[in-house]
Amino acid sequence: MEIDYSQIKVIGFDADDTLWVNETYFRDAEIAFGKLLSEYETINKIDQELFKMEMQNLGIYGYGVKAFMLSMVESAMEISNNNVSIKTIQAILDIGKDMINKPVELLDGVETVLSTLSKKYRLILATKGDLLDQERKLEKSGLTDYFHHIEVLSDKKEKNYSRLLNHLDIKPSEFLMIGNSLKSDVLPLINIKAHAIHVPFHTTWAHEQVTEKETNGKAYKTLSSLKEVLNLIH
Incomplete structure (x- = not known):
């Protein structure tokens, strides 16, 4: 044409x-998030729930790492039925901060x-x-x-x-x-x-x-x- x-x-x-490069860091973060929550669900289900949460939050948080961090925290609470530890929440925030600080x-x-x-x-x-x-x-x-x-x-x-x-x-x-x-x-x-x-x-x-x-x-x-x-x- x-x-x-x-x-x-x-x-x-x-x-x-x-x-x-950008999306590669999000994929790496999803893998790390899945490992953190693996005691509660399968990796595939965790990925699905995180994506669903991101879609629900797009109109509120918009795009970017901070929005992704909030969606990870909300997903962790939901997947764990609010049993997720403060230590795990801190680890999720650290994943996001690491993404922001990437070269x-x-x-x-x-x-x-x-x-x-x-x-x-x-x-x-x-x-x-x-x-x-x-x-x-x-x-x-x-x-x-x-x-x-x-x-x-x-x-x-x-x-x-x-x-x-x-x-x-x-x-x-x-x-x-x-x-x-x-x-x-x-x-x-x-x-x-x-x-x-x-x-x-x-x-x-x-x-x-x-x-x-x-x-x-x-x-x-x-x-x-x-x-x-x-x-x-x-």
């Missing part, structure tokens, strides 16, 4: 699992891509999650200076992107979004007549997965690495 990128003036980047590991080619594209295009960062945590990761990444604008969104739906583009006075036809999530970084943009490129990460949170029916007929490119963007956008 040929897609015309010649009108692009502004390029948006997702952050987590597009610029740096920022840039994905392959990130700096080359940003450095090259920033010479011709305005670049913006459009991510969701906890504001303080995302600001901290961006600072650690050393990538701040490449971005004309940085936006931490409460969610990534059509209305969120439309509001952002209107605020920055960007026409959808002149905007390209690059990210690892079809649900958050690609389909909403296609639906508002903007452009999107999908660069999958090897691990995807279940909440971000979409069906083939949802992507059928949508005009976007999927690349195997971020560096391949430079073959499409010059």
